Amino acid sequence: MSATGSASLLVDAPRPSVRAVLLDPLSLPAWNPAFLRMAGPSEAGLAARYRITVRPGLSGAFTYETIEPGLVRMAWRVPGFAETADWWLDAEGERTLVRHDFTHQGPLAAALRPAYQGVAGLRLDRLRQVLTG
Numbered sequence: 001m002s003a004t005g006s007a008s009l010l011v012d013a014p015r016p017s018v019r020a021v022l023l024d025p026l027s028l029p030a031w032n033p034a035f036l037r038m039a040g041p042s043e044a045g046l047a048a049r050y051r052i053t054v055r056p057g058l059s060g061a062f063t064y065e066t067i068e069p070g071l072v073r074m075a076w077r078v079p080g081f082a083e084t085a086d087w088w089l090d091a092e093g094e095r096t097l098v099r100h101d102f103t104h105q106g107p108l109a110a111a112l113r114p115a116y117q118g119v120a121g122l123r124l125d126r127l128r129q130v131l132t133g
Contacts (some may be wrong), residue, residue: 007120008099013131015069018098021130022087025050025062031126038062054066054078080108098103100124 011018021027023044029035036057040050050062060078067073072087081104081110088099 003100003104005118005120006101007118007124008017008097009124010092011047011098011124011128012094012095013096013129014094015089015096017052017131018087018089018096018127019069019072021127022074023064023067025064028062028085031121031130052076052078078108080104098127101129 015111016040019093021031024042025040025044025048026038026042029038034054035052036039036055038050039052040062041048044064046064046067047112048064051059052062053059054076058078058081060076060081062074065073065075066086070089072089074083074085074087076085082107083102083104085102088101090099100123102120103131
């Protein structure tokens with residue numbers, strides 16, 4: 001069983017600034033409260049692998065699957081749960097229209113499905129807060 005979510009937000013920051021936040025893997029726990037800890041290279045790359053700890057203390061792996069000017073795709077897995085997250089970035093002058101889509105799979109994902117209602121919008125709001133202070 002899989003679950004999905006999606007939301008969009010126009011952010012008052014240029015696309016390179018938005019990409020820089022998304023491609024700063026070690027700072028992801030600062031604005032994504034699902035991540036408790038992340039360890040690995042400080043520079044994002046398709047070959048990089050990160051060890052993560054997520055709430056409620058499960059350990060797993062995080063990777064970047066796509067890094068393009070208009071798309072950053074991330075994936076992370078812990079026992080019973082897998083997420084693929086897309087961040088679509090469309091330049092709008094000095095602002096960026098960000099669309100965040102995610103897909104969850106696994107038995108833990110099915111159990112947590114109600115808790116993830118609206119999470120795409122919450123993540124976008126936290127990203128906006130990081131970008132605009």
